[in-house]
Amino acid sequence: xxxxxxxxxxxxxxELYGNPSSMHIFGGRLHRKVGEAxxxxxxxxxxxxxxxxxxxxxxxxxxxxIMSAVESYPSKKHIITSRVEHPAVLNFAKHLARKGxxxxxxxxxxxxxxxxxxxxxxxDDNTVVVSIMHANNETGVIFPIEEIGAILKERNILFHTDAxxxxxxxxxxxxxxxxxxxxISGHKLHAPKGIGALYVRKGTRFYPYMIGGHQExxxxxxxxxxxxxxxxxxxxxxxxxxxxxxxxxxxxxxxKLEKALLDKCPDPRINGDPVHRLPNTTNISFEYVExxxxxxxxxxxxxxxxxxxxxxxxxxxxxxxxxxxGIPYTAIHxxxxxxxxxxxxxxxxxxxxxxxxPIIKELRTLSPYGKERTLKC
Ligand code: PLP
Numbered sequence: 001x002x003x004x005x006x007x008x009x010x011x012x013x014x015e016l017y018g019n020p021s022s023m024h025i026f027g028g029r030l031h032r033k034v035g036e037a038x039x040x041x042x043x044x045x046x047x048x049x050x051x052x053x054x055x056x057x058x059x060x061x062x063x064x065x066i067m068s069a070v071e072s073y074p075s076k077k078h079i080i081t082s083r084v085e086h087p088a089v090l091n092f093a094k095h096l097a098r099k100g101x102x103x104x105x106x107x108x109x110x111x112x113x114x115x116x117x118x119x120x121x122x123x124d125d126n127t128v129v130v131s132i133m134h135a136n137n138e139t140g141v142i143f144p145i146e147e148i149g150a151i152l153k154e155r156n157i158l159f160h161t162d163a164x165x166x167x168x169x170x171x172x173x174x175x176x177x178x179x180x181x182x183x184i185s186g187h188k189l190h191a192p193k194g195i196g197a198l199y200v201r202k203g204t205r206f207y208p209y210m211i212g213g214h215q216e217x218x219x220x221x222x223x224x225x226x227x228x229x230x231x232x233x234x235x236x237x238x239x240x241x242x243x244x245x246x247x248x249x250x251x252x253x254x255x256k257l258e259k260a261l262l263d264k265c266p267d268p269r270i271n272g273d274p275v276h277r278l279p280n281t282t283n284i285s286f287e288y289v290e291x292x293x294x295x296x297x298x299x300x301x302x303x304x305x306x307x308x309x310x311x312x313x314x315x316x317x318x319x320x321x322x323x324x325x326g327i328p329y330t331a332i333h334x335x336x337x338x339x340x341x342x343x344x345x346x347x348x349x350x351x352x353x354x355x356x357x358p359i360i361k362e363l364r365t366l367s368p369y370g371k372e373r374t375l376k377c
Pocket of ligand 1 (some may be wrong): 059
């Protein structure tokens with residue numbers, strides 16, 4: 001969490017603990033503060049305040065958007081999404097498929113780029129909603145949302161984008177971006193975990209996912225998480241103020257890290273389109289080495305990253321994103337994603353550059369596939 005964000009949050013768990021729906025002085029003050037935060041969030045993406053609905057996280061925003069579309073147009077039974085979405089969209093689409101919806105999953109090429117031809121062929125008169133992420137969380141690849149949205153607008157089909165990875169990292173302006181709904185999440189931009197927002201364009205039919213009280217004008221029931229909402233607003237304000245500088249700063253560090261690892265390790269590969277991607281993400285495969293082993297060794301030095309395979313039920317499950325890109329299994333299992341932020345420093349990157357290559361070398365020596373390659377390291 002950004003220190004300024006934590007500072008903004010604290011009074012709302014101590015003296016300003018009221019409920020914004022209450023008539024008394026505590027409630028009224030909080031109601032205004034929630035309104036201010038809504039305006040700060042709206043400003044980050046060029047929206048109007050009334051178009052922002054607070055949610056509990058990015059997942060809730062994604063689920064709400066898709067659910068709202070299918071509930072609003074019950075006669076239409078076809079959904080389009082991509083094969084590389086975050087589980088918040090992918091698993092929700094699979095859930096709807098089990099309920100009888102037809103779901104088209106748009107593939108990507110070996111650089112993680114969206115297959116526009118497949119998408120155009122998949123569209124039909126029964127399509128109720130298209131949900132395509134703005135940028136991928138594993139590779140950072142940015143999808144052509146402008147182009148997709150323009151096509152959908154012409155055909156009058158609802159368009160939702162998961163912008164959890166892009167909000168605060170690249171400019172977003174929904175005044176010109178042709179999307180009907182857009183999801184964001186607090187913890188990706190230095191706000192607390194457990195707070196999110198859904199943008200819903202004025203005039204879009206909306207059906208609430210959380211049904212109960214009158215909060216959020218009946219669009220999302222449940223007493224507001226005021227401390228996190230205030231913090232989220234502050235984080236969006238900071239992100240907007242720093243947008244350009246931060247992108248330049250993290251891209252420079254990311255490029256420095258990438259170049260050094262590519263130079264110092266044998267047969268590395270960058271996973272994902274090297275041009276159309278987020279400034280803060282790099283996904284690198286060190287073939288024939290187990291990513292989990294790299295993570296554990298890096299962790300000993302305080303270097304935190306993620307791998308392209310996750311441990312589920314005791315087995316290493318390869319990333320669905322890298323699989324969809326057709327990356328060989330030996331490279332998927334050896335893939336590491338480094339994510340940088342405004343707080344990343346040259347010193348930290350230098351440390352990673354110094355520590356990671358010997359780790360790869362050591363692990364390759366242990367690998368039954370890697371022995372013959374160690375000499376090159
Ligand atoms: N969508 C994307 C692209 C994400 O990266 C994430 C989280 O990592 C989510 C959705 C889910 O957000 P949350 O963890 O706030 O539910």
